[in-house]
Amino acid sequence: MMDWQPLWLTFKLASITSIMLLFLATPLAYWLAFGRFKARGLVEALIGMPLVLPPSVIGFYLLLAFSPSHWFGAWIESVFGIRLVFSFPGLIVASVIYSLPFMVYPIRAGLQAVPQSLVDSSYILGKGPIETFFRILLPNSKPALLTAFVLTFAHTVGEFGVVLMIGGNIPGVTKVASVAIYNEVEALNYSMANQYAMVLFFISFIILLFVYSVNNRLLRVRK
């Protein structure tokens, strides 16, 4: 009998991470797209690091930082009363960092693709930058927002190295589906591993299918 807990945990982690990142990354993407500042290259390089680093490297440093013996982990624990190592909140923080580029880059590209004349028009019609952002830029970046959200979600579902490093393998707390598959394979329990893998495979496929068909429809409306 398959234990659904790891799958449920995976989708809970992916949902919370994606929603948090949507709110964190959108202002960041706007700032990268339109802001005037010198350190742009530095910020972009930092955000992009999870794309190139092995997940175990990020996981390793997060493990050090989150541990109660490190000042950051100790500070978090004293202020918020949360321990980030081997806990679900820790997985969320790590996933947010690890999936950041998957949210920021598509949204930035989407915002930049909105014609400048639409923004200019909004200004001329008396609207400030914030109202223009919510009423013109965001509605015209819908396909990018959807793509970013789903890429982030899917990337979090597929997380393995970072989760294993800082979360370990605690059932119901940090044992997500990708870790469960690894465990079952290690225990030579191939049919159970196959069940988890199949569920992940089909759910991921259906999500992507949904995104591409919705995006095509959105793009047709815009044309």
Next chain:
Amino acid sequence: MSMAIALSIPKGERLAITGPSGAGKTTLLRQIAGLSHPQRGTIIQNSQVWLDSSQGIFMPPQKRNIGFVFQDYALFPHLTVIQNLSYGLPKGKPTPIVDRFLRRMELSALAHRRPSQLSGGQQQRVALARALVREPELLLLDEPLSALDSDMRHSLQNLLLELQHEQGFTMILVTHHLGEIFKMAQSVVQLNHGQITASGSPVEVYPKRALPADSLTLYGEVLIIEIQDDHLRLLAWIDHQVRELKLPLEYRAQLQLGQAFTLTYQHQQAVLAPL
């Protein structure tokens, strides 16, 4: 390119800005609108200072109460016609003025369509209506009619003139069309490389450079070039007809397919000059 421009427009007048592409026409318009900053300068409208770089005054575009019609119309694609028109109005303000403009511009039947479902001329009327519902004192138009066919252009020119008479706004129009300048503008400013090269009323500016009546310049476009024994055979679109020309072989290097040229007849001679 460095720009240096000084000009003033009486309230309620219609001014055309013309000049070759890259002359700074659009830049000038954007600076008047507050969409870009000149390095130095002053802009004053009705004794209200919009820009005074020496005192660090810059009034943002939101506060200038202008209408701007962009070359690409810049309609909001996710909003319907009526939503596009209402966008610039304060929230909660009653919308009789929107209804009035929808009727005036014959857009009532299209009120709930999106821009993508409209023809070019319809989009242009929406852009014009959207710029005018805020009852601006100054209307800026950046080659708004250039993409329309000539019938549509004439009817929109007439509509624009009527609206300007009714509402009395000051109007600055960037245009390439000589006919449009004479029809629409009381004065014209010609720019080149960021400088004013001529200004005045159209009848003052253009006759100075008029050619005598026994000369005639036609515009043409190359359709086919063929090298024959000792000359070039050219098929060209000249004065709305396909015509055949014979040219000396040395023109070969200057002409290519689709190339625009002028053909000037004077003293029974034709001179061809590629553009």
